Amino acid sequence: MVFYFKARPEAGDYIIFMGLDKYENEELIKYGFPEDIWxxxxxxxxxxxxxRLQKGQTIDDISEGLLEDCAHLVKANSIQGNKVNNVDVVYTPWSNLKKTPSMDAGQVGFHNSKMVRTVRVEKRINEIVNRLNKTKVERKPDLKAEREDTNAAERAARKQQLREKKRQEELQRLEKEKQAEIRSYKGLVVSEKMTSNKQIASTSKSLQDLEEDFM
Incomplete structure (x- = not known):
């Protein structure tokens, strides 16, 4: 089971989500997206x-309001953290999560600790938590299938881009050949390289001269 929440409208069209338990967390870790921030x-x-951020966005694009929603939601869903003030929440891109065979279910490390950021939540703000909970939706998604479908769509898009690139390159090649042919043709017909009928006549023997030479 995965729980989905809508971030505050002024932050944009963002969905915040979390797993029911450590087993769903394992699936989310395994089949996450590059746009996911943990x-x-x-x-x-x-x-x-x-x-999940928008395509092309990074952790630097998280607004203050969106960050506040995520931080309060994770604090509210910590048995110990929900009871105390001044709680630190860490966050990092999904791609920075490190999972090794020796780790327990739901346990993660980081590939690069410098990519981990921290935000302080001084105290629980019920207004934020209650607003998020009102948008809560439970679903049982096939995370693996969602990831595979997205991968397939991305591969198809890359292939289409490659085909279009090759088509443009072929059009450019044909255009260059056409321009080269035009320049070559112009070189053949320039006036300096042509001989007029008058010039031919001036250098040719007359019919009478030819007859006399023959005789």
């Missing part, structure tokens, strides 16, 4: 919360 309460047990 959130967790630092040094405490908590839910794994994600927000």
């Amino acid at each position: 959130f967790h309460v630092d040094k405490m047990s908590s839910a794994h919360v994600y927000v």
